[in-house]
Amino acid sequence: MRGSKMKTEYVDLREDKDIRERLKKAAEIIKDGGLVAFPTETVYGLGANGLNDEAVPKIYEAKGRPSDNPLILHISEFDEIKSLVKEIPNIAYVLADEFWPGPLTMVFNKSDIVPYRTTGGLESVALRMPSNKIAREFIKAAGVPVAAPSANSSGRPSPTKASHVLKDLEGRIDMVIDGGEVDIGIESTIVDVTGEVPIILRPGFITEEMLLEAIGRVEVDEAVKSLVQGLDFKPKAPGMKYRHYAPYGKMAIYKGDNKKVIEVINEEIKKQIGKKTAVLATDETKDLYEADIVVSVGSRQSAKSIAHNLFNVLRKFDEMGAEMIFSESFDENKLGFAIMNRLHKSAGYNIINV
The missing domain is CATH 3.40.50.11030 (Threonylcarbamoyl-AMP synthase, C-terminal domain)
Structure with a gap:
């Protein structure tokens, strides 16, 4: 794909009130195994059917993303996680009640229906329910969990506008949905809830202090605290291992x-x-x-x-x-x-x- 060009369709929903009708084609692209960039409250995401073993690799190819860098599955309703994870810890219910929908991603032990290509080979899966209206309606229309890293070339600054997506990925993906500039501007906080103590794998808008207030105890992964680029470990979450967000200079x-x-x-x-x-x-x-x-x-x-x-x-x-x-x-x-x-x-x- 990276060596070829496809026509990237642009859909402007910045002032469209009837977004459900306009999202039907985007949903069909996902169902057919294609790629759609869409707005969330954090940054723009590059979406594919997260349960489709053939669709997910297209994300890595379009972005030039390392295949061991796991993806986040985006859902539209809490009940959708039940088929995607082995169990839901009690702490996850507390966090979901406090911060979902919103800029929090939780890492669970995955169920068998989630492909290893989506999880970067891990036995865990990262899940998020965005609060952005267009994102929620898009995921709902697609009818599947949407795997979506940031919609930029790997290593580049994450996109906060549709124009950023087009700059990096035009000709490599099927569609870009323009929902205007995002609200927050940095990616979600990622918290691993598979162990006894929740662990922050990526800091974000939901801060350590907010998590402590909600659940009483949380730790920060040592790789997050490090000021040295790590290349000798398998990342538990997006953004832990490789250089990211880099300008050209x-x-x-x-x-x-x-x-x-x-x-x-x-x-x-x-x-x-x-x-x-x-x-x-x-x-x-x-x-x-x-x-x-x-x-x-x-x-x-x-x-x-x-x-x-x-x-x-x-x-x-x-x-x-x-x-x-x-x-x-x-x-x-x-x-x-x-x-x-x-x-x-x-x-x-x-x-x-x-």
Whole structure:
């Protein structure tokens, strides 16, 4: 598929009230083993029939995604998980009641009907019920759990707009559904509920603090805490093993006192003779840099704004031809933990402490 071109149909549902009728063709594509990109509240997903052994590999092929990187199955109603898992732990009912539909993915022991191609060879399966109306109606119309990683070329910043999907995947997939810009902007939190203590495998909008409040105890996987890219283990969830979210330019994250970070970045900019420089700044600091390109990712007073804009800013650097990208860092508490997780991967863990 990657060497050939297909016609990618574009469906604009940004202002369409009768979405069920417009989603019929998209549902048929899924039933027939094709690929459809669709909006969720987190990022755009690239969907296929998650129970179809022939459809799932098309996702990996279109994205250029490693086959051991597991996929998330998206459902429209809670009862749909019963056939997909061996058992539903009591803690999963609590989490679902608190956070579903929404940006939380739970990992269960899979049932026999879930193909290993969907789970990356694992005995577990990741499940999510999105809150986005178009996503829910699309999954319901398809009548099957929809396997869907982010709808971008593997390793690139996740798409928060349909235009991002088309930039990466036009000609490789059957359809793109445009539901406008997403609400959240970073992927779901992934929690493994197969053991005695729930474990965060990927931080996201549902923070560790929110999970602790709901269930009393949760741990964070050591691979998530690591500041070294791991290539010698089998990932339990999407995004744990490989470099992700990367712009084309070389990127570094600068950590330390804000004033010192600004000073050091400006010094480094002066050394980049003949290269187009860019800074990922904030509303509070965007006027203090001397780079060719300076883009604010949001306000330090609003982690939600930073999460919402992050991938869009990384893609904007590509559009503007940035060759050297210097990024500020952010507090790693609450939502900031997920933001920094994405930034670390974007920069290939190229971190400068000042």
